[in-house]
Amino acid sequence: xxxxxxxxxxxxxxxxxxxxxxxxxxxxxxxxxxxxxxxxxxxxxxxxxxxxxxxxxxxxxxxxxxxxxxxxxxxxxxxxxxxxxxxxxxxxxxxxxxxxxxxxxxxxxxxxxxxxxxxxxxxxxxxxxxxxxxxxxxxxxxxxxxxxxxxxxxxxxxxxxxxxxxxxxxxxxxxxxxxxxxxxxxxxxxxxxxxxxxxxxxxxxxxxxxxxxxxxxxxxxxxxxxxxxxxxxxxxxxxxxxxxxxxxxxxxxxxxxxxxxxxxxxxxxxxxxxxxxxxxxxxxxxxxxxxxxxxxxxxxxxxxxxxxx
Numbered sequence: 332x333x334x335x336x337x338x339x340x341x342x343x344x345x346x347x348x349x350x351x352x353x354x355x356x357x358x359x360x361x362x363x364x365x366x367x368x369x370x371x372x373x374x375x376x377x378x379x380x381x382x383x384x385x386x387x388x389x390x391x392x393x394x395x396x397x398x399x400x401x402x403x404x405x406x407x408x409x410x411x412x413x414x415x416x417x418x419x420x421x422x423x424x425x426x427x428x429x430x431x432x433x434x435x436x437x438x439x440x441x442x443x444x445x446x447x448x449x450x451x452x453x454x455x456x457x458x459x460x461x462x463x464x465x466x467x468x469x470x471x472x473x474x475x476x477x478x479x480x481x482x483x484x485x486x487x488x489x490x491x492x493x494x495x496x497x498x499x500x501x502x503x504x505x506x507x508x509x510x511x512x513x514x515x516x517x518x519x520x521x522x523x524x525x526x527x528x529x530x531x532x533x534x535x536x537x538x539x540x541x542x543x544x545x546x547x548x549x550x551x552x553x554x555x556x557x558x559x560x561x562x563x564x565x566x567x568x569x570x571x572x573x574x575x576x577x578x579x580x581x582x583x584x585x586x587x588x589x590x591x592x593x594x595x596x597x598x599x600x601x602x603x604x605x606x607x608x609x610x611x612x613x614x615x616x617x618x619x620x621x622x623x624x625x626x627x628x629x630x631x632x633x634x635x636x637x638x639x640x
């Protein structure tokens with residue numbers, strides 16, 4: 332219970348403040364959109380750029396850590412896709428969007444601050460290793476699957492072109508790629524530039540959490556409740572359970588294991604709705620899953636952290 336109060340609740344209170352400010356009309360929809368655009372297109376890419384540029388790639392990119400986490404993530408995608416298609420009789424495009432909901436945990440806006448508050452800033456190296464591949468891997472899986480369905484009969488070249496275009500436009504992916512380029516080239520950034528990027532990055536997480544509350548205010552649960560609950564169960568329970576089993580089986584260090592399980596246990600990210608909206612597929616399911624999953628995550632995150640000890 333103390334972990335809930337000291338670690339998890341403050342993060343969700345920031346989300347709640349954003350929700351309340353939007354509900355009361357103190358923040359307009361346009362203001363929230365601008366705040367989220369700043370965080371997702373500038374502040375968080377700067378955060379990722381600096382984190383990846385400074386990361387010890389050889390030490391932190393442990394294949395066991397990445398295998399554990401992404402086995403759980405890809406399993407979630409497959410379960411979401413097949414469940415939506417064969418249990419709930421949705422079309423292939425909707426099924427892929429539901430799979431993406433189960434694939435894309437909120438590793439940045441929830442996973443990072445909760446891990447930091449629970450275990451300290453020094454515990455975030457494994458989180459950043461996971462996050463470095465998170466957007467590229469998840470979007471590659473989702474976009475490839477969706478474009479393959481949409482480009483039936485148009486050939487592999489058309490599908491690959493659309494995948495490359497979608498990835499190249501993603502600000503998070505751009506920040507990660509640039510950070511890795513600086514890291515691998517051993518380029519030293521000018522001090523003034525580095526400090527400026529740090530100032531922008533420092534605003535990223537708190538502003539994004541506040542903005543997330545405003546975004547969630549728009550997403551009222553409507554219909555499709557069984558499919559929404561199924562997606563939330565896969566995301567909040569099955570995904571971290573698979574990561575737990577894989578992590579123990581591959582003998583992850585305690586720090587890696589904690590980061591992998593906590594990240595996997597987070598609610599579906601807003602990018603799940605962004606993806607669904609981009610393709611016009613299962614938008615209501617995605618929006619409601621983000622909202623209900625975020626609320627349920629208060630309890631399920633406490634459960635997983637209690638299990639971690």
